[in-house]
Amino acid sequence: MLVAVIGTGLVGGEFIKQLVSIPPETSPFSLVSLTSSTRTLWTPENPVISAASWKSSLAGATEKPDLQKLTKDLAQLISPSTRAAIIDNTSSDDVAAMYPVWLKAGINVITPNKKAYSGDLGLYEKILAASKESGARFLNESTVGAGLPVISTLKELVATGDKIKKIEGVFSGTMSYIFNEFSTGSPDGPSFSSVVSIAREKGYTEPHPADDLNGFDVARKLTILSRTISLNPASSSPTSLPSLQSFASVQTTSLIPKPLEGIPAGDEFLARLPEFDAEFDKMRKEASAEGKVLRFVGVVDPVNGQVKAGLEKYPVDHPFATSLGGSDNIIMFHTERYSPRPLIVQGAGAGAAVTAMGVLGDLLKLM
Numbered sequence: 001m002l003v004a005v006i007g008t009g010l011v012g013g014e015f016i017k018q019l020v021s022i023p024p025e026t027s028p029f030s031l032v033s034l035t036s037s038t039r040t041l042w043t044p045e046n047p048v049i050s051a052a053s054w055k056s057s058l059a060g061a062t063e064k065p066d067l068q069k070l071t072k073d074l075a076q077l078i079s080p081s082t083r084a085a086i087i088d089n090t091s092s093d094d095v096a097a098m099y100p101v102w103l104k105a106g107i108n109v110i111t112p113n114k115k116a117y118s119g120d121l122g123l124y125e126k127i128l129a130a131s132k133e134s135g136a137r138f139l140n141e142s143t144v145g146a147g148l149p150v151i152s153t154l155k156e157l158v159a160t161g162d163k164i165k166k167i168e169g170v171f172s173g174t175m176s177y178i179f180n181e182f183s184t185g186s187p188d189g190p191s192f193s194s195v196v197s198i199a200r201e202k203g204y205t206e207p208h209p210a211d212d213l214n215g216f217d218v219a220r221k222l223t224i225l226s227r228t229i230s231l232n233p234a235s236s237s238p239t240s241l242p243s244l245q246s247f248a249s250v251q252t253t254s255l256i257p258k259p260l261e262g263i264p265a266g267d268e269f270l271a272r273l274p275e276f277d278a279e280f281d282k283m284r285k286e287a288s289a290e291g292k293v294l295r296f297v298g299v300v301d302p303v304n305g306q307v308k309a310g311l312e313k314y315p316v317d318h319p320f321a322t323s324l325g326g327s328d329n330i331i332m333f334h335t336e337r338y339s340p341r342p343l344i345v346q347g348a349g350a351g352a353a354v355t356a357m358g359v360l361g362d363l364l365k366l367m
Contacts, residue, residue, distance in 0.1 A: 004033035007089030103130035112142035118220035142358035173327030173350035175296035192280035208266035253310030
């Protein structure tokens, strides 16, 4: 299997490390190309196999990134005995737009990039059509829950005829950390703004925390899950899910205070966030009075035809209150077979090592 990697940053670098750690005598993969934001290394005759040298080899490359040329060069090497896969470790819309081209050329596509599977419905439909036409596969386990077996579990449930009643979960590692610290069941605790600031310092949030607090990351993941279910409509009866034109179609409740919407700088946003601590403190006290905690959750509900993300209250003995630590994700699958007790997937839902593991796991599925 010929492998071309696009994106050599945090996740991409970890993926390469894990890929080349497979002993050469047992590895079915040949790493023939690396592409960063500034250059491309193309070595089909001498595959990149060294964990120690790939960075220097890429740094010494003189060829500029050209996805069209990469497509042509890689497709020419495909034969009945030689298959190929492109690994997109970027978060680029432009790279995601290439998926139908690659699939149509017979190149498998693996990615943790959520853009293609949660963005414009037209692009997603082109991906499905191209895959069906050529037989090349697209795999995206790490788009939801990093290395956690969320997508694969859902695919197996629907493929084997189980009916999805509801999927609910804490899908954002950032939101998980924030509310695990902020809302513990006690009426008091640290201020919301201080928890967000600490989360940023620890690297749990984006440089601009509003990019997490707007809920869009969760909405993208829900879109991916909803579309996965919709590939087998029989699995979501009796009521079908709405056709999501993009993640923007998800009913999402943002946690950004309205007066802070549109502030361009993360530092300014954090400086003003304490103005709204009283509002979040009030919600915490109300939840505590009911014996509940606050959690930012995502829900895919085929029975009621809903896909939504927002702040909800859960009893203090609920798994969302008791089972989470740090930035863990937890996802519950309520199905016809897994009822009344749901199937639960839980663990680290963010981080380069586990995300890269999910990507490599998808690549191994092609063998």
